[in-house]
Amino acid sequence: MxxxxxxxxxxxxxxxxxxxxxxxxxxxxxxxxxxxxxxxxxxxxxxxxxxxxxxxxxxxxxxxxxxxxxxxxxxxxxxxxxxxxxxxxxxxxxxxxxEMTVLDNIRVAQHYRLGYGFFHSAVRSKRYMRREAEIAREAAELLDIFHLTQYADEFPKNLPxxxxxxxxxxxxxxxxxxxxxxxxxxxxxxxxxxxxxxxxxxxxxxxxxxxxxxxxxxxxxxxxxxxxxxxxxxxxxxxxxxxxxxxxxxxxxxxxxxxxxx
Amino acid sequence: MLRRYSVHLSLATVGGLIVYLAHQEYISLYIMSVLMFMGVNIIMSTSLNLVNGYMGEFSCGHGGFMCVGAYVSSLLGVWLFAGDKVFGAPLLNPKYTLYAFPLLILVGGIAAALAGLLVAIPSYKTRGDYLAIITLASNYIIISVIENIGAIGGSRGFMGMKQLINAMGKSVDLPWMPIWVFLFTVFCIWLMRRYISSTFGKGVIAICQDEVAAEIMSVNTNKIKTITFMVSSGMAGIAGGLFAYILGYVNPGSFNILKSTEVLVMVYLGGMGSLSGSVLSAILFTILLELLRPLQIVKWIVIPLLLIILMQFRPEGIMGNRELGDIFPKLKKFYRFK
The missing domain is CATH 3.40.50.300 (P-loop containing nucleotide triphosphate hydrolases)
Structure with missing residues (x-):
């Protein structure tokens, strides 16, 4: 960059x-x-x-x-x-x-560029599947960069x-x-x-x-x-x-x- | 492979079994109606859990939305497919009832979802206790409006829905009400599960845990609140429509604050933020209500007492905010529910 x-x-x-x-x-x-x-x-x-x-x-x-x-x-x-x-x-x-996992904390922050809404989440459209996979992958990458991967499934309240x-x-x-x-x-x-x-x-x-x-x-x-x-x-x-x-x-x-x- | 379809298979088995037993009249009409009310209660408790458990608001007027759904689908059904002294001769041939029935229930649900705006819009600026008062008020508004429309029976109620049930039975000889209740119950749980497990729906849980953080991390909190309130009240409307057709009769009195309290009890019994908890508690609660029926009005001393005991010794409810799969991790090997 x-x-x-x-x-x-x-x-x-x-x-x-x-x-x-x-x-x-x-x-x-x-x-x-x-x-x-x-x-x-x-x-x-x-x-x-x-x-x-x-x-x-x-x-x-x-x-x-x-x-x-x-x-x-x-x-x-x-x-x-x-x-x-x-x-x-x-x-x-x-x-x-x-009370949400570390990974979910990152995922929810992607709301501004979700690119799908309630309807897509209900029918699990192609777009929904693609975006969810992308968001999960990017969130995992970000945790990796910050060396937080080991905590991905922890609740933040349990972290130092x-x-x-x-x-x-x-x-x-x-x-x-x-x-x-x-x-x-x-x-x-x-x-x-x-x-x-x-x-x-x-x-x-x-x-x-x-x-x-x-x-x-x-x-x-x-x-x-x-x-x-x-x-x-x-x-x-x-x-x-x-x-x-x-x-x-x-x-x-x-x-x-x-x-x-x- | 088996894991992937085990839920579908077991649902089909349970559904098929109920329909078969009802069709062969192996189970009495009484037990059948208890099973159907169980379905209605499951929809009511899971949908209220969406607002009270997942979003962390306190709605205590869920009965009002049920009332909207019940009246809209009943009135529409009777107007279209049955003769009635208010509407006159049916508009459409009763033999189409079977195909239109799910649409009637859905229209009731949509109407209830729109009524949900009555709560959703104030929720932009209000929350907690103040919003609870608004939900209570909206319940009263809905009941009072219907009680004061004389043309649809006012507080005496409205009937004629049995004709539609008979018309459906005439088209294809199957016990249609149990089938529809079963299908709609599965549909509602399935829809909520998908909503709440998507990144989009996780915004609901984010609002519950920290609304300020949610808004600052790009969650459109007003939009999520609107959708959640509308989904929740829409499902209450679906439950109301089914309830009206099971009984064949509706009156506004059966959707008052007592009904809303009943649903609240189910949600708290099952555990906030747990869909499987809500399903479980709705089943238990329906059975409990039937067992306590001989006590008549005294049961309304026993049930609130149970609630007090529950709050004292297990305030998180049966399941806490966990799902069945979290408590018995081994179960996850056998099913996948998405």
Whole structure:
């Protein structure tokens, strides 16, 4: 796989604002993610990071502004339609289908390109048989790439936490996304798991040639992986730049450590 | 080879045996009718399990959809093939009844599936307890509408379906009702099994386990909910149509909340998310109801009491959410059911 040659942003957010009642959770947010970029979004708790992700994946309709996926505006689209445009995401607290086998977790994620409906599943048409075989084969291949084949018939709830995290990322990648949103992938992992996660994300980034945008509180994860970082606080963008610039940015230090004027 | 066709063979044997025994009148009409109600109950419990077990919603108005199916197929049948004081002379020659009968039942099912939209559309935004209240309300709406249409008998009920049964018997001398009940029961289980085991149908289980994850992983949750509610209520409609023709008489009172509760009991007895559990519990429950018949109204103290005991000691039901093949893995050598 190669990085697309044309330079159209995979994700473009223009003047995004989100109000919840009287609360302005996100205010005038702008970003352009170019193909192949690995970018970070950080900020203190409650800064509105996850809200931005929820807006991109279509859970909320923005109060103002526009979100474009590969040039296509997502206004008014339901989340499953946004996913079909090529946006996959993981969640801060892992959301796998816990009582469904690992293999089925991958298979169900292929709904956006099933190519058959209720009628075909009832009569087991040729198309149904072909698609089911293809989906099962591709799911098995994906599990193989991620070294998860041994767990194919297990329930995710029985897997170690780090493996569940990996499976959730594998499931997100099974939809062949252009843009992968990772919401705190290191949350709840121990330090050796985190090192493995960093290697995994780096490997995914090259192997799948996917644009990655991640929220993370573990600064070493962000600093090691991201080439560009955006910092928000109370919904406002307070800084943007490469890891070094962010580390030394006065507004970021204030947001994280507090102001010394009382 | 044998494994591949063992289910077909055993079904054909059981079906053939029932028809043969009924035809030779080796079993009494009473036992025959119990067997037929068993079939109706199997359709009711498996179809409700689709919503309550597999999709994880709580529908407690399944009797309402049964009522729609019962009335639509009865009215259509009597209008087309039997003389009646409401509709006058039959529109078509009664000798075609035999060929049209499955269509009549299916039309009842389709009507019930459309009535299922009454629940499916609110389910886009509501779930859990609130949706349960909506299902309850829709049950009442359906019953009240039919009770208030005087032309079809209102709360007194509607009859005339026996003429169709007789017409079918006149065309070909076979006990047709047991045959149709058997075929439709097999058809419904088969359809549900195929739906739920496809990747498409697994979306239903995904909704049950995590609706947010389902929607974000490209499952069109509204579409899946609509289809599932429509399939479930459509099958209840098929069961209703069969029920009406077995009795030869329908009245709205027999599809009220008590009926819906009965079906709920069967689903919980069998185990959520287990088709074989639902079949098993429908059979057991029908037998139990007949055994407790001498107790008359007291049986409605005994049965709910059983439910309380069940919830205390085995809340997952007889089968949990496993199928027969999961409990006895050796069985899988002998059959393949798809």
């Amino acid at each position: 190669s990085i697309p040659t044309e330079k159209r942003p995979v994700l473009e957010i223009r003047n995004l604002t989100q109000n919840f009642g009287g609360l302005r959770a996100v205010s005038d947010f702008n970003i352009q993610l170019m193909p192949g970029e690995l970018s970070g979004l950080i900020g203190p708790n409650g800064a509105g990071k996850t809200t931005v992700f929820n807006l991109v994946s279509g859970f909320y309709q923005p109060s103002e502004g526009a979100i474009l996926i590969d040039g296509v505006p997502t206004g008014g689209l339901k989340p499953h339609k946004v996913t079909a445009l090529g946006v996959a995401r993981t969640f801060q607290n892992i959301r796998l289908w816990n 936490y780090g493996t569940q995290r990996k499976l959730e990322i594998a499931r997100a990648l099974s939809i062949h996304p252009k843009l992968l949103l990772l919401d705190e992938p290191a949350a709840g992992l121990n330090s050796s798991d985190i090192q493995e996660l960093i290697r995994l994300i780096r490997w995914i980034h090259e192997m799948f040639a996917v644009t990655i945008w991640m929220i993370e509180h573990q600064m070493d994860v962000i600093m090691q992986l991201c080439t560009r970082i955006k910092v928000i606080d109370f919904g406002e963008t307070i800084a943007e730049g490469n890891p070094e610039e962010i580390c030394n940015h006065p507004a970021v230090i204030t947001a994280y450590l507090g102001d010394d004027t009382i």
